[in-house]
Amino acid sequence: xxxxxxxxxxxxxxxxxxxxxxxxxxxxxxxxxxxxxxxxxxxxxxxxxxxxxxxxxxxxxxxxxxxxxxxxxxxxxxxxxxxxxxxxxxxxxxxxxxxxxxxxxxxxxxxxxxxxxxxxxxxxxxxxxxxxxxxxxxxxxxxxxxxxxxxxxxxxxxxxxxxxxxxxxxxxxxxxxxxxxxxxxxxxxxxxxxxxxxxxxxxxxxxxxxxxxxxxxxxxxxxxxxxxxxxxxxxxxxxxxxxxxxxxxxxxxxxxxxxxxxxxxxxxxxxxxxxxxxxxxxxxxxxxxxxxxxxxxxxxxxxxxxxxxxxxxxxxxxxxxxxxxxxxxxxxxxxxxxxxxxxxxxxxxxxxxxxxxxxxxxxxxxxxxxxxxxxxxxxxx
Amino acid sequence: xxxxxxxxxxxxxxxxxxxxxxxxxxxxxxxxxxxxxxxxxxxxxxxxxxxxxxxxxxxxxxxxxxxxxxxxxxxxxxxxxxxxxxxxxxxxxxxxxxxxxxxxxxxxxxxxxxxxxxxxxxxxxxxxxxxxxxxxxxxxxxxxxxxxxxxxxxxxxxxxxxxxxxxxxxxxxxxxxxxxxxxxxxxxxxxxxxxxxxxxxxxxxxxxxxxxxxxxxxxxxxxxxxxxxxxxxxxxxxxxxxxxxxxxxxxxxxxxxxxxxxxxxxxxxxxxxxxxx
Amino acid sequence: xxxxxxxxxxxxxxxxxxxxxxxxxxxxxxxxxxxxxxxxxxxxxxxxxxxxxxxxxxxxxxxxxxxxxxxxxxxxxxxxxxxxxxxxxxxxxxxxxxxxxxxxxxxxxxxxxxxxxxxxxxxxxxxxxxxxxxxxxxxxxxxxxxxxxxxxxxxxxxxxxxxxxxxxxxxxxxxxxxxxxxxxxxxxxxxxxxxxxxxxxxxxxxxxxxxxxxxxxxxxxxxxxxxxxxxxxxxxxxxxxxxxxxxxxxxxxxxxxxxxxxxxxxxxxxxxxxxxxxxxxxxxxxxxxxxxxxxxxxxxxxxxxxxxxxxxx
Numbered sequence: 025x026x027x028x029x030x031x032x033x034x035x036x037x038x039x040x041x042x043x044x045x046x047x048x049x050x051x052x053x054x055x056x057x058x059x060x061x062x063x064x065x066x067x068x069x070x071x072x073x074x075x076x077x078x079x080x081x082x083x084x085x086x087x088x089x090x091x092x093x094x095x096x097x098x099x100x101x102x103x104x105x106x107x108x109x110x111x112x113x114x115x116x117x118x119x120x121x122x123x124x125x126x127x128x129x130x131x132x133x134x135x136x137x138x139x140x141x142x143x144x145x146x147x148x149x150x151x152x153x154x155x156x157x158x159x160x161x162x163x164x165x166x167x168x169x170x171x172x173x174x175x176x177x178x179x180x181x182x183x184x185x186x187x188x189x190x191x192x193x194x195x196x197x198x199x200x201x202x203x204x205x206x207x208x209x210x211x212x213x214x215x216x217x218x219x220x221x222x223x224x225x226x227x228x229x230x231x232x233x234x235x236x237x238x239x240x241x242x243x244x245x246x247x248x249x250x251x252x253x254x255x256x257x258x259x260x261x262x263x264x265x266x267x268x269x270x271x272x273x274x275x276x277x278x279x280x281x282x283x284x285x286x287x288x289x290x291x292x293x294x295x296x297x298x299x300x301x302x303x304x305x306x307x308x309x310x311x312x313x314x315x316x317x318x319x320x321x322x323x324x325x326x327x328x329x330x331x332x333x334x335x336x337x338x339x340x341x342x343x344x345x346x347x348x349x350x351x352x353x354x355x356x357x358x359x360x361x362x363x364x365x366x367x368x369x370x371x372x373x374x375x376x377x378x379x380x381x382x383x384x385x386x387x388x389x390x391x392x393x394x395x396x397x398x399x400x401x402x403x404x405x
Numbered sequence: 406x407x408x409x410x411x412x413x414x415x416x417x418x419x420x421x422x423x424x425x426x427x428x429x430x431x432x433x434x435x436x437x438x439x440x441x442x443x444x445x446x447x448x449x450x451x452x453x454x455x456x457x458x459x460x461x462x463x464x465x466x467x468x469x470x471x472x473x474x475x476x477x478x479x480x481x482x483x484x485x486x487x488x489x490x491x492x493x494x495x496x497x498x499x500x501x502x503x504x505x506x507x508x509x510x511x512x513x514x515x516x517x518x519x520x521x522x523x524x525x526x527x528x529x530x531x532x533x534x535x536x537x538x539x540x541x542x543x544x545x546x547x548x549x550x551x552x553x554x555x556x557x558x559x560x561x562x563x564x565x566x567x568x569x570x571x572x573x574x575x576x577x578x579x580x581x582x583x584x585x586x587x588x589x590x591x592x593x594x595x596x597x598x599x600x601x602x603x604x605x606x607x608x609x610x611x612x613x614x615x616x617x618x619x620x621x622x623x624x625x626x627x628x629x630x631x632x633x634x635x636x637x638x639x640x641x642x643x644x645x646x647x648x649x650x651x652x653x654x655x656x657x658x659x660x661x662x663x664x665x666x667x668x669x670x671x672x673x674x675x676x677x678x679x680x681x682x
Numbered sequence: 683x684x685x686x687x688x689x690x691x692x693x694x695x696x697x698x699x700x701x702x703x704x705x706x707x708x709x710x711x712x713x714x715x716x717x718x719x720x721x722x723x724x725x726x727x728x729x730x731x732x733x734x735x736x737x738x739x740x741x742x743x744x745x746x747x748x749x750x751x752x753x754x755x756x757x758x759x760x761x762x763x764x765x766x767x768x769x770x771x772x773x774x775x776x777x778x779x780x781x782x783x784x785x786x787x788x789x790x791x792x793x794x795x796x797x798x799x800x801x802x803x804x805x806x807x808x809x810x811x812x813x814x815x816x817x818x819x820x821x822x823x824x825x826x827x828x829x830x831x832x833x834x835x836x837x838x839x840x841x842x843x844x845x846x847x848x849x850x851x852x853x854x855x856x857x858x859x860x861x862x863x864x865x866x867x868x869x870x871x872x873x874x875x876x877x878x879x880x881x882x883x884x885x886x887x888x889x890x891x892x893x894x895x896x897x898x899x900x901x902x903x904x905x906x907x908x909x910x911x912x913x914x915x916x917x918x919x920x921x922x923x924x925x926x927x928x929x930x931x932x933x934x935x936x937x938x939x940x941x942x943x944x945x946x947x948x949x950x951x952x953x954x955x956x957x958x959x960x961x962x963x964x965x966x967x968x969x970x971x972x973x974x975x976x977x978x979x980x981x982x983x984x985x986x987x988x989x990x991x992x993x994x995x
Contacts, residue, residue, distance in 0.1 A: 415985075416982055416985070420982065425934075425936070425937050425982070426936060426937040426938075426939065426981060426983075427937075427981065427982070429980065429981075430939070431939035431940055431941035431942075431980075431981075432939075432941035432942070432943060432980055433941075433980050434980065435980070436979070436980030436981055436982060437977070437978055437979075437980050439982065440977065440979075440982055585978075586978075588977035588978060589977065614941070615713065619713065625941075625942055625946075626941040626942055626943045626980075627942055627943050627945075627946035627947060630943060630947075630978065
């Protein structure tokens with residue numbers, strides 16, 4: 025029996041809550057929804073211990089609103105939900121993106137649409153996470169495949185949210201949320217923490233939405249004497265609403281472009297056995313674990329297979345993916361949905377290679393065998 | 406509450422002058438309410454650096470931008486949710502929500518009742534002009550019986566909310582109502598509401614002259630403001646379901662006051678007890 | 683058509699029966715009844731067997747923003763909008779809006795019908811202080827008559843007010859418009875009756891007749907003479923009646939939207955509205971400093987200074 029206190033058996037949802045507190049989250053606002061509720065439950069127990077606030081709000085929308093409000097006040101905040109709740113949060117998510125108020129949103133994906141299969145896994149919100157709110161907006165979406173990675177990516181989500189001043193979404197599937205694995209917390213003893221770029225210097229003439237160069241404006245902390253205006257209306261550098269085409273164009277270009285300016289920090293991938301791969305399997309979340317196994321099964325049969333796993337799902341790591349996929353004979357995209365990420369994959373490489381999907385959406389995880397069979401069938405065609 | 410201010414109230418110290426003239430229509434009651442609020446802020450000696458104004462969407466939502474403070478113009482119906490997060494995160498800020506009858510009672514009704522129940526130390530001013538003005542004059546949850554709006558072309562047939570009774574029933578620590586016609590009284594009421602520990606709800610009877618007044622032949626701005634007193638809203642407030650309001654039966658002033666434990670204090674107290682045991 | 687000939691006295695009469703559609707552009711600011719005029723016209727054209735297209739653009743979803751509506755009718759109409767220089771008739775419910783749209787009027791033969799009413803839109807004009815450039819056009823009626831042969835400027839609001847139906851200025855203009863189009867008078871009246879509140883049908887018909895009679899008895903020379911030397915109320919040229927007044931009442935003119943509340947509530951009646959629809963202090967001696975105007979000004983435009991040291995001076 026191990027006596028190492030750092031080795032702990034943690035459930036994915038609980039790991040997420042602990043990691044959030046590690047990252048400096050001091051307010052959680054949520055609403056009960058399966059299969060994400062353990063995150064709220066853990067937070068309700070843990071946050072008061074560190075002087076933080078847990079509040080169960082009246083609905084999903086209010087939870088998102090409270091998170092944005094807290095973050096606007098300067099406190100790192102998070103909420104967690106699942107597909108139907110994620111839909112309800114979308115308007116506020118767009119508000120957070122436009123006003124550039126950092127926040128972290130966990131979506132533990134379950135079968136859908138509508139109430140669907142609340143206790144069953146799915147990966148149906150890939151496109152909702154990208155395009156769920158209205159209008160053009162920057163999006164950062166992370167998708168871990170293990171409990172340990174849940175821990176790491178939750179911390180990274182907070183860091184990215186602060187760095188980019190934008191909401192960051194983490195997609196789990198129900199399996200990852202409820203999976204218990206041993207995590208070595210030693211790795212997270214002294215995590216690297218990014219804090220917000222608070223406005224300093226002269227108060228007079230401060231422009232809350234001026235680009236300091238990296239596309240991410242300095243934020244005024246309420247009470248610092250700057251007294252800025254924050255609005256969901258399109259605004260210029262001053263923060264006040266404008267319909268001036270030039271000002272709006274400038275604002276929107278910066279807003280949409282700021283993620284690209286930090287691509288190196290944002291993009292994260294895991295590519296295995298891809299260098300010589302004839303078959304590249306693109307997978308994320310729990311499906312990637314099946315794909316990982318499938319790749320070694322295919323290798324055992326003499327088929328050069330590789331796994332490309334985007335940990336940052338949006339923005340999709342385009343160039344890294346193109347580099348491994350363009351020379352493959354086949355790109356296979358297994359997903360627990362009717363085909364969502366495959367649209368992006370096709371957009372990038374369908375002119376260079378064959379792209380095929382394996383789409384199962386009946387509430388059971390995809391097995392390695394199913395991926396192997398699909399790859400074999402496609403290769404024998 | 407003392408009427409004597411430390412110094413003479415100069416409204417220009419509390420507004421963003423370069424945004425004036427404001428965008429509101431001629432005769433709009435929201436401007437009068439804005440003055441009353443700022444005068445209350447002045448009299449209470451609130452540091453505007455510590456003042457946070459949170460508003461929703463609609464004509465009422467645009468009022469906050471004119472205040473020289475930390476101002477947040479949020480999404481439709483959600484200012485109370487946003488303000489809850491802000492106040493929990495920053496108890497040092499004086500958080501005041503400006504909302505409207507549609508914003509607060511229709512799309513945001515759920516947040517109102519739970520904000521009242523939770524009893525966090527926030528002041529909520531609901532500017533009630535009986536109509537959705539910004540979108541062109543549609544019926545709202547407080548539009549009086551028989552009034553014409555663009556979505557009740559033959560007159561309103563839906564019952565109305567008594568927002569104050571709703572707030573009291575849901576647990577607000579302080580509930581009051583005043584009309585813009587009685588601006589000094591309105592200021593004093595707002596001062597009491599802000600000073601009261603816990604969730605304070607103030608309904609401000611405002612006027613939409615251009616959209617609602619014109620559609621209902623309610624006369625010019627002056628006549629609309631005067632009519633607040635004559636009880637023309639008599640059907641609007643009271644037990645919405647069974648008893649139509651009697652003329653002049655509309656109560657103003659402080660309607661409810663209680664010393665319930667405030668949410669943040671309750672939270673602290675609870676967790677301190679739990680951790681010590 | 684004698685009516686049309688009367689209206690087009692200065693250019694050769696031209697048949698309205700042509701293949702191209704007739705284009706009528708109706709402009710004004712929100713709340714004036716632009717849409718009502720175009721609806722009546724569109725409905726009437728349809729009843730009389732034309733193809734009709736009506737497209738409207740509201741500025742703000744609130745009063746005071748610019749509003750315009752294109753009505754096109756004829757044997758066959760395709761595009762819903764009127765290109766620049768192609769409007770046969772331009773009906774303006776507000777003077778400046780009319781002037782702004784003049785380039786849309788057909789050169790030489792277009793007819794311009796305008797109410798001389800001036801509304802300075804609150805959003806179009808940031809600075810309403812004395813002497814400031816309002817960005818409001820200064821062309822007078824004779825100026826426009828010189829440029830546009832078929833121009834008809836009338837005080838429709840005045841006519842309607844005189845008849846006791848101030849709100850029916852748009853119906854007065856419909857009457858004037860009817861004189862420029864070949865539709866039977868009875869058809870006009872029957873359509874108008876459908877569009878106005880039942881209680882006001884009679885008043886609106888009277889307003890319509892008044893507008894039509896005005897047009898039919900129009901005489902260019904008399905009209906020119908009438909308007910020469912007179913201007914359409916020019917906001918910038920108002921006599922500064924408050925000059926030289928020392929008072930403790932401070933009115934920020936740039937912020938005043940002219941709602942009238944202060945004037946009507948003032949117990950001493952010492953405030954008045956000037957020609958620009960801005961509140962001014964006309965009788966400072968009677969001001970008691972009661973602050974009612976300050977409290978009730980929705981525009982935060984009034985401040986009452988009570989300085990005891992100057993009171994005795």
